[in-house]
Amino acid sequence: MVNNREDFTLMHMNDSRLRWLGPVGLFLLGNVFFRLGFWLEATGRDMLHSVIVGLVAGALFWQLNRWIVLRLQDQLPGLERTPNRLMILLLLTPMLVSAAIFSRFAMHVFLGSREQLWLGLVDYVTSSGIQLFYHMVYFAVYEGWYLLLQWKQTYLEKEELLKAQWQSRFNALKSQVNPHFLFNSLNALSALIQESPNRASVFVDELSTVYRYLLQANDQELVPLSTELTFIDSYVHLLQTRYGKGVIVHKSVSPDQLNRCLPPLTLQMLLENAVKHNIVMASQPLCLEIRTTEEGQLMVRNNLQRKNASKVSNGVGLSNINAKYRMLTQHNILVQEDDTYFTVLLPLLGDLPARTGQFAVKQSER
The missing domain is CATH 3.30.565.10 (Histidine kinase-like ATPase, C-terminal domain)
Structure with a gap:
């Protein structure tokens, strides 16, 4: 049903700025709400490593999730297929969350900020909650934007149909x-x-x-x-x-x-x-x-x-x-x-x- 390509082109143009500023804003928001204690006690070296890992991983998974959502919208377009897209995203979420957790842990190990080569259960559960929040934001930004454009297009089409119907009735009345x-x-x-x-x-x-x-x-x-x-x-x-x-x-x-x-x-x-x-x-x-x-x-x-x-x-x-x-x-x-x-x-x-x-x-x- 999606034929309004101008809206999607405009969305992708505006999205170029969002793709850079989004990970930064999400990093700051997540650390304020979930890791405020770490920032009050951490050393300068740990802070630097956390910023590097957070921004690099955040930008990487922002791009990955964006690509997944847009591909689903291309393959399953329209408001009527929204449940199908959401179901697929729900099934993919555990894998994406786990990938984000272990990629961040691997970067910490590479930078030397983690001595052990395994991730404890407590850290994994805590990180899962944070990453789940991040992924919900990814999905909400792009799927929500898409649904808004779809709703706008459907509304305009209904208005045009109503106008055409009244015009047709008027023309039919004139012919009568x-x-x-x-x-x-x-x-x-x-x-x-x-x-x-x-x-x-x-x-x-x-x-x-x-x-x-x-x-x-x-x-x-x-x-x-x-x-x-x-x-x-x-x-x-x-x-x-x-x-x-x-x-x-x-x-x-x-x-x-x-x-x-x-x-x-x-x-x-x-x-x-x-x-x-x-x-x-x-x-x-x-x-x-x-x-x-x-x-x-x-x-x-x-x-x-x-x-x-x-x-x-x-x-x-x-x-x-x-x-x-x-x-x-x-x-x-x-x-x-x-x-x-x-x-x-x-x-x-x-x-x-x-x-x-x-x-x-x-x-x-x-």
């Missing part, structure tokens, strides 16, 4: 009361009533289906592909009633992908954009293709026949779709354009059979 869409639909209905009352009745049913789905879609973050396709059938019926043979839609969706999910109204926004920005005529039909790929993506493609080559779309519809996908999947939609086709590839999310929705039930009853 879009006067042009309603005006064109009513004009088409008026013509049908005189020409073909039976077709007019079907048109009313499809129009009510479209508006019912628009109302229901605001309450859902995801809908099954099958539900979205059923809605698109009604929406396409309205388009074809208005444009006749100027709109041609081909669907080729694998049955095993129908329970995969996507944000509601995604297909409607793509088809609406295609109709908005391209010439739609019976002699020059707009061909729309909706199909699934072998990679498990949904492809929506239309032939390019721009209404006005000098007019560039602001891409608001695609930006809204991409924002929702980015928040839900951490992946962007893929937009491809050449001289012939405009193509959008949409990731399909996992199956959610429990979210088939009331819309699909009502469609089956019609």
Whole structure:
């Protein structure tokens, strides 16, 4: 889940100073709390040896523990893997503590401040407590910093998702009361009533289906592909009633992908954009293709026949779709354009059979 590399680069830059000052501060803190009696009674030679050993060993194990924590964060990233990282650190702690104790003892022997070549039980237990404190500080500094950045990133992502959701609901609300869409639909209905009352009745049913789905879609973050396709059938019926043979839609969706999910109204926004920005005529039909790929993506493609080559779309519809996908999947939609086709590839999310929705039930009853 961790994608905010700028924060981690900044952390490592600031960490360069901490890696030098941290061992010094920890050495002073540990000696004040754990070895104050030694400093009040020790000779100058013993003090010098203690400072050398403390700072050298402190810097060495600061670097070692830092490396271990950062490697674990690379291999097990994210807040959800925090228990796994902490469990591994807990298992490694006894070995790291013992290594720190014996390395310090070896340095004392090398400097001549320890005459015996073995460490007594009392000294080992006392040193274990001190080193355990030191290692808890190492882990707390780097793991705590990491968790803070992770929490910050998660909070910002939730804020962006909430903003995208409200923007999507606002856009959906605008489309529900879009006067042009309603005006064109009513004009088409008026013509049908005189020409073909039976077709007019079907048109009313499809129009009510479209508006019912628009109302229901605001309450859902995801809908099954099958539900979205059923809605698109009604929406396409309205388009074809208005444009006749100027709109041609081909669907080729694998049955095993129908329970995969996507944000509601995604297909409607793509088809609406295609109709908005391209010439739609019976002699020059707009061909729309909706199909699934072998990679498990949904492809929506239309032939390019721009209404006005000098007019560039602001891409608001695609930006809204991409924002929702980015928040839900951490992946962007893929937009491809050449001289012939405009193509959008949409990731399909996992199956959610429990979210088939009331819309699909009502469609089956019609």
